[in-house]
Amino acid sequence: MTSTSSGDARACAGKEHANEAKSKEDFDLASVYVSDAQYNRNIFFDTSPQAVRLYLLYNHRLPQVLIYFFILLHLSLAICEDPAVLPLPPWATMLMELLCVHIFALRLVHYAKVIPRDKFWKDPKNICMIVILALTLVDMIIYGALHAAGCYGVRWSRVLRPLLLVNVTEGRQLRRAFRSIRNALPQILYVFLLFIFSILVFSLMALKLFSKRGLRTVDGAPYFTNYVDAVFDLYVLVTTANSPDVMMPAYNASSAFAIFFIVYILVNTYIFMSVFLAVVFNNYKKYLKEEVRQLVRAKRHKMARAFAVLQERTGEGGEPLVSRACWTRLIRLVQPDISHAHIELLWSVTDDKNRGAIDKKAFIQLADLLNIEVITLKSRPHPLLRLSPALYLSAPSRFLCRLVQHRAFVITYDIIILVNAVFIGLDEESPVIANSEWVFLALYLLEILLKLYVCEPRSFFSRHNFWNWFDTIIVVCALIATIINSTLKSSGGYTSRQILDIVFILRVLRLVRVVDSIKRFRTIINTLIRIGPAILTFGQLILVVYYIFAMVGMELFKGKVKFYEDASDPAKAYCGNLLLKGSTFAQLNYCKNNFNNVVSSFILLLELTVVNQWHVLSSGFATVTHVSARIYFVLFHIVVVIIIINIFVAFVLEAFFVEYSVDKSDLQTSLEKKIEELELGVAQETAEDNLVNSMETCDNEQMAEQTESRKPNLMFKIASKRYRTVDALLQRLFEADLEQEDDADADADPQTNGNFSNPTFSTA
């Protein structure tokens, strides 16, 4: 521990012992530890002051945003590359790709400078990055050479692009999700093999039962005469995509054959699919729990390190303590935008015995305390009150305020919204309906103005008032779009379809507001919003898988199926490919479901995820290429529908159970208690509503208090159910199980060793 008394040491005000003074470097180091603990970063940076400064730069928001921007740019290059939506010459896209590769390399070099060399080379995610970047360069050179020579080349390294999203330092959640899947694979594999065995046995039975009967499908094709086709048909039946159709010929021949299909559906669709969900859910949960446990352990290690850096031996019995001044300075470093009052509050929670210094145990809480989102409500006087107090406090003004705050006001506007819904449903060609839109717009504007008259504007538009923002944006946008639309209409009699579409969407979205006035609905919606960030990880997971499949699909199937805008073109009837003439694919007008560019590939993959008509799509592409093309579609089904969608369902289930059952954490309760003790609290919602409720339209309590203005002018409220990081949500998911074990753990941890050991889960 370095304890050189530098010039900055005096910043640690009120300090008596010079030999305990901390340098600026110490604070930097400690703040890095704390913020790593807060955001669950697991980077084993050098502790030299220089490396710490580099590391602070590395964790700065700007380079992080930049790296994601360049990853997105790199991924979206596919829009302009060969089967392109917006074609660009190869040199242009390759130049952009080269830029991206350089940026990624730069970031990697920066990372290499931050952490010790041996750690860098031991981390698989760095090796992955280097390999991906090298392969990308090799591919670009080969493709460039082939292109220059006029040969056909495949940009195969495009498949690797989404892997950057996984291997970038910030892709922690994504790496964890992938690791969970990988760990669950062996268990899933056994069920999957049994499932395949079941399909094979049933197919053999179907072949023996139906092949000799001379049955025909509706299209006149032979029915279950070929084993491979039988297996494929029955695999499709598992997805239910060809549900009664595949049964009909046999069922028409004899009702008894329905038994075969009923047993098949029961066994494979219902039982096996439930077992898949169960196995995926169970394994995912198990490994995630293990990872989160290690995460919590690592967090405490880091906080212990930070404590070791800042500790001063001033307690009774030589117990190491950290003084309030050091603690405050540390927090200001970790979270520069924190309010003074918030720091006071946190201190009063941490130092509950009022000793002026805290021990290690209290110090370790800090990371969790910072993760609890405390909303500071500044009770500012209304601007109108300052401008003209007499007018604002006059009887009519007070009456207006009461009116707006009354329950009837909300109900009135709910009725207006419902009436509006009916008007929207009616034909907008009629002049009465068209003009009524102005009335409704005026009413909505009036509502917002009235609320602004009552509420202080800054608190009305505070970050947590989701519905106020929603309302205002929708109404203002609708107003602008409607004005533009009617200007265009009256000036040239011309109506832009695009603007009209936007106007319609905005009008309908206004109706969503009704949900906010019904408490039960608000509860459900808020739960969904809360799960939102965690679901985003799955969004990335899906993006990675879709991108890889889209790149492969585009190479395999591009240009095989064409869509013709011109309805009169005879080629439209068979999607420009004679092989599709008369096929169900062409009959159903699926020509636009093709792999001719990234956008249509993604939409096609989404359709395949939804599964219905999956067999028509895969058969279509098998017709224009080769029967083995079905493998691509079956593989996609297994990966996305059987594994990833099940994990998604598992996550939503788990998150909902937690929402319904778990109470607030101890720390949150103690913070709330302190807020109450200090009489700084906004009255909490009724206990019944135990889900997020930080998004009230306008706090009634605050409004009431403004007119009376007796209470202190600064109040706190815990956004109790929202988490700043997804990790925090995950930790909470398993909190009950972890609580005890980790307490024991933290005590046993030797606080003197240098950098803590490398957790085993840092591999991609």
Add this chain to the structure above:
Amino acid sequence: MTSTSSGDARACAGKEHANEAKSKEDFDLASVYVSDAQYNRNIFFDTSPQAVRLYLLYNHRLPQVLIYFFILLHLSLAICEDPAVLPLPPWATMLMELLCVHIFALRLVHYAKVIPRDKFWKDPKNICMIVILALTLVDMIIYGALHAAGCYGVRWSRVLRPLLLVNVTEGRQLRRAFRSIRNALPQILYVFLLFIFSILVFSLMALKLFSKRGLRTVDGAPYFTNYVDAVFDLYVLVTTANSPDVMMPAYNASSAFAIFFIVYILVNTYIFMSVFLAVVFNNYKKYLKEEVRQLVRAKRHKMARAFAVLQERTGEGGEPLVSRACWTRLIRLVQPDISHAHIELLWSVTDDKNRGAIDKKAFIQLADLLNIEVITLKSRPHPLLRLSPALYLSAPSRFLCRLVQHRAFVITYDIIILVNAVFIGLDEESPVIANSEWVFLALYLLEILLKLYVCEPRSFFSRHNFWNWFDTIIVVCALIATIINSTLKSSGGYTSRQILDIVFILRVLRLVRVVDSIKRFRTIINTLIRIGPAILTFGQLILVVYYIFAMVGMELFKGKVKFYEDASDPAKAYCGNLLLKGSTFAQLNYCKNNFNNVVSSFILLLELTVVNQWHVLSSGFATVTHVSARIYFVLFHIVVVIIIINIFVAFVLEAFFVEYSVDKSDLQTSLEKKIEELELGVAQETAEDNLVNSMETCDNEQMAEQTESRKPNLMFKIASKRYRTVDALLQRLFEADLEQEDDADADADPQTNGNFSNPTFSTA
């Protein structure tokens, strides 16, 4: 407590105190309490000796089987009633129904005699029964009168029939499942309303976006021009049944419109459907837990009552005890077929301090102990050993035994099965293939004979050797069917398709045996078999719902859609209804999917449960009747797919989690320990395989032991993971949560009060 010393008192052998002697009536009463506790019956019978005897008769297996037989008969009357599969004159079916009604009434009267009058009239399930039976009689009279007068009558009381299955005394599981659903309904309702609101808003948006564009579907129908149709189309999209089709016209017009559908699918299909599963799962679990808690409490009450009847104050400090003799006599009454050795084992577990008598706490265990299935393995000498010991113990015979028990024997037969699979797949017309069947049959027979040579036949065919039974039945049936088939063929050259079908199915089923040789597969299969009985409750639930919907559907849609066997009939192309001419329903040849009799109704409802082409089916029936017919189909979807299937999934999930995580109960472990202590145990399977493994083909340990014949000639094994009753599985599901609370409960329970209080969950 009656303690009259009757003539039977001496049966309680070794008794010293005459005043403590128990009458036969006491034992009857106690045994009724114990068996009620064991099977979780909650019937508040009179404790008078006469009522107890009536109650014993009521709980006898025969009347229970009879009542289920008559319920099934009553339900299957639908096969012969008006839209009939096998038409019978109305007087015949009504006579049979009258018989059934009388049987049910008789059973009800019996029940009324058993329990106190006030309890009888307070129980809703009895009131339900009476109302159902009365309504059935009224309906039969009205229908009979109308029929006699030549008028058209509706047998509306048929809808009530499946409710008998719910309200019969034995339908406990089913009542509980229905109660759980009813209790979960309010929570589900709120999510459902929000979900409907979301569909309505999206439909309005679709109407505004697409109605004025003049788009057409593939059939040339207008696209999203009518609000009600738009709502229906988007509801169908939630089920994914019309997945890409509904999007295609808009997508073909502009790629940007795909965004609308993607958002819709994300919100409604993925998020809302997951939320439904989560809410159903969570609520179902919550209420089930509450019910099981009450069940456990009631069980302990009952055991305490039984103890109170049999207790003798002989312990130190006047502590009430039950002597071994009484205990033994009680068990023999409760379970007449129990072996003496098994009783000895149970006693040694119960009376672990060897006091010769047990206190209340040990006594209460009895119900659970009886529910642990202990397999008594009698190590009998092989019959051949008795016939000719010299030959059976000769070197070649020993070598043969070793050969059959060798791992290679299993592998050889696995290879034979795989080769057989290939042969089955090949064309059976060729004489080589046809004759090879005889070879395979001979090989399979040889395998069974060899195994019988090694294993003692009675242990080979013991109740728990599932796979031995499976093998033997399949092979013997295949042999018989093949012989019949070839006899028919050689005699008249005529081949019966039915027999050939059976032969094929049996041949393919033989392949399933492979699964048993792979341990991981066996594990999964055994888990599924274990969940089986619990899933049967869901089978009944589905039966009730299907039956009600089938009855209503038959009244609404019978005869509207016809199926013609004769392919040349021109009416076949439009299912005999001109309204269907050119519709997708007729084009896809769905004519046999109709409500013209119970069997086809059930198959149609199953297709609707699988959901795919749900919209084609419902639109078809809406075309031939009225648009409002869709309500029937939407209602079916909501009830079956959204609620019941989700509960099914929830149950499978929960059961799997328990399988994967929970260890054996304490009681089981202590029983196992005792078996080990007594050196009567068959070596347990390796710990790794923690699922059911009571279905080994032939216990290797036992075989080994036979040839050596050193160990005792009676051994025990716990079928550790199988439960005799579904209740036991349910109790185990929540065991961890219940354990502590109920222990506390049992002690607090005053054991002196008469009949225990009516649990609150006995309503249907």
